[in-house]
Amino acid sequence: MSSEAKGAWAYLLSSAAAYIVYLAIVVPRLFxxxxxxxxxxxxxxxxxxASAVRPGVSA
Incomplete structure (x- = not known):
């Protein structure tokens, strides 16, 4: 697996985790x-x- 593919997977997983954390915070408030x-x-x-910042990636 190439470095770009690993970075893409890491970004996908961290974005999904950020969304789950957001839902875990907001959904209980809706109740x-x-x-x-x-x-x-x-x-x-x-x-x-936090999900937009990608450590180790230079512009």
Whole structure:
């Protein structure tokens, strides 16, 4: 498996993990409050930034 393929798989798995973490934070809040009152931006921003940053990849 090439280095690019390994990087693509790692990115796919980390993105999926970030989405699961986001859902684990937001979905329980939906059971306690109406959807219009659930704060989804506060967990979204750090998770989006963390999933966008790819260590070891130079521009």
């Amino acid at each position: 306690r409050a109406p959807a219009a009152h659930v704060s989804y931006i506060a967990p979204l921003v750090p998770i989006a930034v």
